Structure formats: C-alpha cells, structure tokens
Amino acid sequence: MQVFLTALHFFPLKTLNIGAASMENHPLRYSLRQLRYFVVTAEALSFTAAAKRLHISQPSISTALGDLEVSFGVQLFIRHHASGLSLTQAGRDLLGQARNLLKIAEELQTTAKEMDGRMTGSIALGCLVSLAPPLMPALISRFTSEHAGISFRTVEAHQDGLLRGLHDGSLDIALTYSLDLTEDIAFTPLLSLPPYAILPKTHRLARVRKVSLADLLPEPYVMLDLPHSREYFAALFDAVGSRPVPAFRSSQPEVVRGMVANGLGYSLLNFPLKSNRTVDGEEFVIKRFKDNVNATMLGIAQSRAMKPRQLVHRFASFCETYIEQLHIDA
Numbered sequence: 006m007q008v009f010l011t012a013l014h015f016f017p018l019k020t021l022n023i024g025a026a027s028m029e030n031h032p033l034r035y036s037l038r039q040l041r042y043f044v045v046t047a048e049a050l051s052f053t054a055a056a057k058r059l060h061i062s063q064p065s066i067s068t069a070l071g072d073l074e075v076s077f078g079v080q081l082f083i084r085h086h087a088s089g090l091s092l093t094q095a096g097r098d099l100l101g102q103a104r105n106l107l108k109i110a111e112e113l114q115t116t117a118k119e120m121d122g123r124m125t126g127s128i129a130l131g132c133l134v135s136l137a138p139p140l141m142p143a144l145i146s147r148f149t150s151e152h153a154g155i156s157f158r159t160v161e162a163h164q165d166g167l168l169r170g171l172h173d174g175s176l177d178i179a180l181t182y183s184l185d186l187t188e189d190i191a192f193t194p195l196l197s198l199p200p201y202a203i204l205p206k207t208h209r210l211a212r213v214r215k216v217s218l219a220d221l222l223p224e225p226y227v228m229l230d231l232p233h234s235r236e237y238f239a240a241l242f243d244a245v246g247s248r249p250v251p252a253f254r255s256s257q258p259e260v261v262r263g264m265v266a267n268g269l270g271y272s273l274l275n276f277p278l279k280s281n282r283t284v285d286g287e288e289f290v291i292k293r294f295k296d297n298v299n300a301t302m303l304g305i306a307q308s309r310a311m312k313p314r315q316l317v318h319r320f321a322s323f324c325e326t327y328i329e330q331l332h333i334d335a
Contacts, residue, residue: 037110039073040103042066043081047100048175051089104174105311112314125154126316131170131179135231135258136303137161139276140180140331148323155316163232171308177317180324183302184233191307193321195328198275199300200241203289205268216292219245225252225270229261238273241298265289275301277331303328 046055046066056063074081081096092100115126132141137159145157160170164184170176171190186192202216210216218241228235228251239248252270255261261272266287282288305321307313313321 035073035076037107039069039076040107042069043073044100044103044107046070046082046090047092047096050091101172101174101310108174108177108314109312112316115314115316126314127156127158128317128320129158129160129170129175129177130320131160131162131167131176131181133167133179133181134161134163134256135229135234136180136276138258139278144180144324144327147327148320151323152319155320165232167306171306171311174308174311177307177311177313178321179306180303181306182233183304184237186306189309191309192304193307193325194302194304195325196303196331197300198277198303199294200238200273200275200298201294202271202273202292203262203265203281204271204292205265206288206290207268208271208290210292211290213292215295217295218242218298221271222247222249226250227252227261227264227270227272228254229258229272229274230254230256237301241273241296244296259284262289263287276303 042055042059045058046052049055049058052063052067056066059066070081077095077099079095079099080093081099082090083093084090111126130141130145141159141161145159149155149157160166160176162170164181167176167179167181168185168187168190171179183192183194202221204211204216210220222242222245226249229238230251242248253264255264258274261274263283263285264270265272266283266289267285278291281291305324307317307321
C-alpha cells in the first residue's frame with residue numbers, strides 16, 4: 006500500500022460528502038498517508054502501537070493526525086493522559102469512509118497492474134467461526150493458486166462480529182448464514198444447508214437410514230454452543246413440543262464431533278463434512294431427518310455502503326463456483 010500512498014498523495018474532500026462548491030471556497034486538502042495513519046491509529050487506539058505498526062516515529066504520527074484534524078475541522082481522537090486514545094463520534098463517523106477511500110486508491114493501483122495481466126491486492130475476509138475450519142482454508146488455497154499476487158487478512162467471528170466488520174469497513178466480504186442481517190447488508194445466497202444429526206457409530210439409531218427429532222429428544226444432547234446456532238438447532242424441536250436439554254456444550258465444532266464420536270450423545274450440524282473421523286481417531290455417523298426441517302442459507306455478505314473493488318468481485322465469483330462444487334460433492 007505504501008506505493009500508492011506516495012503516488013496518489015492528495016484526494017479531494019468531496020469523497021467525504023463535501024461538495025464541489027465548498028471545495029472551491031475552502032480548498033483544504035489531505036493526504037492518503039494521513040488517512041492511513043488515521044485508520045491504523047483508530048484500530049490501535051494508541052499512538053505508540055500505531056507508530057510501531059507503521060514503522061514511523063510517534064511524534065510523526067501525532068503531528069500528521071493533528072494536521073488532519075485541522076484540515077477536517079473536527080476532532081478525531083480524545084487524548085487520555087495515561088490510557089491511550091478513544092475515538093470521538095466524528096472519528097467513528099469518518100472511519101468507515103476513510104477505509105473505503107483507501108480501498109478505492111488501492112483499487113486504482115490494482116487496475117493499473119492488471120493492465121499487464123497481473124492481479125494484486127489484499128482481501129479482508131470474514132468467516133463465521135463454525136464455518137471457517139471446513140470452508141476457509143481450502144477456499145483461500147484454491148483462489149491464491151490461480152491468483153498468486155493476492156493476499157488475505159482473515160477474521161473468524163460470530164455473526165455480530167462479522168456484521169460490525171462489514172459496517173465499519175474492516176471487512177470486504179464475509180462468508181456466513183442469512184441470520185439477523187440488516188438492510189444495509191447485501192447477501193448473496195449460495196447454498197441451502199439442511200440440518201442433520203451426528204451419532205456415535207455404536208448408537209442404537211446408527212443403522213437406520215433417517216432419524217426423527219422425536220427419536221433424538223430423550224437422548225443426551227451435545228450442543229454446539231455458538232450464538233444463533235444454539236437457538237436455530239433448539240428451535241427445530243418446537244415441532245415435537247419440547248426442546249432438548251444439553252448434556253454437554255462446546256463452542257468448538259471439533260470438540261462437539263469428538264464428544265459424539267466418543268459416545269457422549271448426539272449433536273446437530275448443517276455444514277457438509279468430508280470425513281466422519283475426529284482428530285482423536287474416533288468415528289461418528291451422519292443421519293438425515295425424516296422431519297420437514299428448516300434449512301439455513303450459506304452465502305456472501307457485503308456492506309451496501311462500501312463500493313466493492315474488482316478484486317473482491319473476482320473473489321465473490323470464485324466463492325460461488327467453489328461452493329456450488331462443494332454442494333455437488335456433498
């Protein structure tokens with residue numbers, strides 16, 4: 006990013022909703038370098054930590070941000086004598102737009118590089134924490150094998166964390182379910198995922214073709230204890246009049262599978278698995294439901310307020326193709 010910050014030193018204030026007439030009367034200008042300092046400092050909430058990350062001196066970053074505040078005419082940070090910084094409301098309001106502006110500048114450089122056939126840049130990718138292990142590593146590996154100049158910054162989080170990242174511009178794109186989405190989030194559905202049960206291979210129901218929710222209700226339940234997931238799976242049992250009481254809980258899908266494989270109970274999942282063997286070498290069986298159960302929708306979430314870069318468009322298209330193939334394989 007350093008190259009384009011040097012090459013594209015100034016950017017007009019109208020990007021931050023200041024009109025052309027205002028610019029003529031008040032021709033204030035600011036640098037992309039200052040915006041970069043602002044974003045990094047806002048993430049670190051410390052001049053010292055931001056200076057280390059940017060490999061510059063603390064006085065340099067402090068002076069640059071002071072000049073930026075003068076240029077904008079607003080205070081971005083509250084300086085606390087002994088406890089770092091906090092963002093003002095104006096700082097919070099401008100942070101997302103500053104991130105977006107830096108991404109647009111990076112896109113310009115990426116477009117220029119693509120003129121000689123290369124695609125470069127970085128993608129900030131979020132993934133729901135329960136989806137990340139079976140989905141994200143192979144997805145990134147296959148994409149980077151076709152686009153060697155691309156790097157990723159990855160975040161695994163619960164739904165609330167992913168939505169915050171999309172809202173504030175720290176994430177370009179997120180792979181998640183269509184749960185609790187707000188109107189400012191664009192969601193592209195990719196794959197409907199019906200729930201299924203996993204059982205110990207020695208379980209009394211292990212040999213049947215399909216199971217019913219009523220069959221499972223009296224059995225020990227190993228809950229995947231994640232926001233949204235626990236409510237979604239528990240609500241499946243409303244059709245039979247009672248919800249299961251968990252015998253065990255874990256926020257780690259691999260631990261849940263391990264508990265089931267070791268005979269501690271059954272659990273419910275919905276992402277297709279390529280293996281029924283756990284990390285400790287035990288096995289479980291997968292059973293579909295006889296019941297009419299509600300599926301969840303896996304897809305791509307992006308902020309409507311952020312203009313997606315061409316690189317992100319390319320990755321989103323790749324995700325669609327990859328996940329469609331994943332469905333065929335499953």
